[in-house]
Amino acid sequence: MLRLLSLVIFLATWWIAALLAGSTKLPAPAAVMRVVISEAASGALFLNIGVTLARVALAFTLAITIGIALGYLMGRVRLANRLGDPWLILLLNLPALVVIVLAYIWAGLTEVAAIAAIAINKVPATIVTVREGTRALDTSLDEMAQVFAIPRWRAFRHVVLPQLAPYIAAAARSGLSLVWKIVLVAELLGRPNGVGFEIGVAFQLFDTPRLLAYALSFAAVVLVIETVLVQPFEARLTRWRLRAA
Amino acid sequence: MRLDVDIKSKAFESASGKRHQVLSDVSLSLSAGEVAVFVGPSGCGKSTLLRILAGLDHDFEGTVSRPQQARLGMVFQEPRLLPWRSVDDNVRLAAPLADEVTLSNLFNILELTAHRSHFPGELSLGLARRVALARAFAVDPDFLILDEPLASLDRALAARLRDQIATLVANRSAMTLLVTHELDDAIRLGDRLFFLSPRPARILHVVPIITPRAARNDMEVDRIRADLALLHLAAD
Numbered sequence: 485m486l487r488l489l490s491l492v493i494f495l496a497t498w499w500i501a502a503l504l505a506g507s508t509k510l511p512a513p514a515a516v517m518r519v520v521i522s523e524a525a526s527g528a529l530f531l532n533i534g535v536t537l538a539r540v541a542l543a544f545t546l547a548i549t550i551g552i553a554l555g556y557l558m559g560r561v562r563l564a565n566r567l568g569d570p571w572l573i574l575l576l577n578l579p580a581l582v583v584i585v586l587a588y589i590w591a592g593l594t595e596v597a598a599i600a601a602i603a604i605n606k607v608p609a610t611i612v613t614v615r616e617g618t619r620a621l622d623t624s625l626d627e628m629a630q631v632f633a634i635p636r637w638r639a640f641r642h643v644v645l646p647q648l649a650p651y652i653a654a655a656a657r658s659g660l661s662l663v664w665k666i667v668l669v670a671e672l673l674g675r676p677n678g679v680g681f682e683i684g685v686a687f688q689l690f691d692t693p694r695l696l697a698y699a700l701s702f703a704a705v706v707l708v709i710e711t712v713l714v715q716p717f718e719a720r721l722t723r724w725r726l727r728a729a
Numbered sequence: 730m731r732l733d734v735d736i737k738s739k740a741f742e743s744a745s746g747k748r749h750q751v752l753s754d755v756s757l758s759l760s761a762g763e764v765a766v767f768v769g770p771s772g773c774g775k776s777t778l779l780r781i782l783a784g785l786d787h788d789f790e791g792t793v794s795r796p797q798q799a800r801l802g803m804v805f806q807e808p809r810l811l812p813w814r815s816v817d818d819n820v821r822l823a824a825p826l827a828d829e830v831t832l833s834n835l836f837n838i839l840e841l842t843a844h845r846s847h848f849p850g851e852l853s854l855g856l857a858r859r860v861a862l863a864r865a866f867a868v869d870p871d872f873l874i875l876d877e878p879l880a881s882l883d884r885a886l887a888a889r890l891r892d893q894i895a896t897l898v899a900n901r902s903a904m905t906l907l908v909t910h911e912l913d914d915a916i917r918l919g920d921r922l923f924f925l926s927p928r929p930a931r932i933l934h935v936v937p938i939i940t941p942r943a944a945r946n947d948m949e950v951d952r953i954r955a956d957l958a959l960l961h962l963a964a965d
Contacts, residue, residue, distance in 0.1 A: 632803070638822070
């Protein structure tokens with residue numbers, strides 16, 4: 485109910501701002517809605533959002549997998565941490581734009597370059613978070629696993645992973661919001677489709693209704709995915725905490 | 730199945746770089762079906778000794794030989810359960826080979842049947858201790874290590890749990906090592922008592938208890954306790 489109210493207030497503010505600013509700078513909600521409907525009718529909206537979502541899914545999965553593996557390694561093995569740390573600091577502070585441009589120069593304007601560039605932007609933050617989680621692992625439970633000769637993989641799944649889960653969830657949550665942002669830049673610079681590409685076209689034509697139509701549709705999809713997929717997943721991970729008295 | 734221990738020395742280096750000797754000259758051997766009890770003042774190095782025997786600490790002078798294929802079951806001083814797994818899953822994870830009959834029998838003896846689906850966070854310390862015991866026994870150990878399994882429980886509960894341990898030990902041919910600072914527990918459960926000195930710990934006396942475990946009633950325990958008092962060992 486409160487969410488609905490906040491949405492209504494948002495639309496009302498937009499409407500008033502549009503009246504004041506004029507339709508070229510800020511078109512009214514109805515004008516944007518018309519573009520959304522026509523783009524949806526032609527199928528272009530779904531195609532572009534679909535392509536962008538696929539890139540997000542691929543880059544996100546890749547980044548989180550590599551980030552967890554390297555973060556765990558760097559948390560456990562001192563040597564790996566010593567070797568990896570300078571690179572980590574470099575990558576953490578390298579602007580996303582640099583990575584994307586270099587990826588396109590080195591690997592061409594390809595899908596692989598785009599996804600790799602997005603993933604590389606996301607990996608360092610995941611490593612840092614997971615490394616922190618690995619350092620906080622309970623050694624007394626490790627000893628328990630060792631004493632009972634629980635095989636490595638089973639111990640990782642049942643003893644280590646649940647302890648890392650909140651860290652992985654945090655990395656996934658902040659990572660997803662980073663990927664949502666970077667994917668559009670990567671598309672704008674070097675892809676012939678996707679939401680970022682459409683926004684680039686709209687920018688060149690100064691077509692504000694089109695720009696807003698894509699931006700808001702994309703934001704709506706993000707919102708739905710966050711509430712329907714990410715939040716329930718987080719709740720599931722911490723189920724045992726809630727049941728504790 | 731046999732355990733041979735000959736530890737010459739074990740030392741820790743403190744943060745300030747000083748060496749603290751924790752163990753000196755501890756040697757003993759233990760055969761299958763025997764229950765050895767270490768009795769000693771707190772902080773004397775009993776837990777360090779157990780960690781070495783459990784294979785968790787290799788940094789010491791001397792030798793410990795235990796059969797490679799021996800299944801180890803251990804109850805730590807704290808229960809060390811996985812808070813994100815149910816009681817049942819905690820036990821099954823450590824003992825994947827245990828069948829349902831064995832497990833339900835074990836849960837029955839330890840009065841845990843009603844708690845199998847609970848999470849450790851929902852259990853009292855006494856219950857969590859029992860789950861840790863169930864886990865150690867579920868692996869059907871050849872070598873069982875119990876590190877103060879009854880500490881910080883109230884008297885009545887400790888006595889009940891001690892009887893449950895006695896029942897479980899009696900049905901097995903495991904080598905059992907128990908650490909306690911309660912002489913009563915030692916007398917009721919042990920076949921041989923090893924009295925340890927304050928830090929650095931060494932073995933002061935070895936006292937065999939000849940009376941069969943089943944025959945150790947209150948009177949018998951008092952008698953053994955009086956005998957030990959003559960050796961000036963009963964005082965803690």
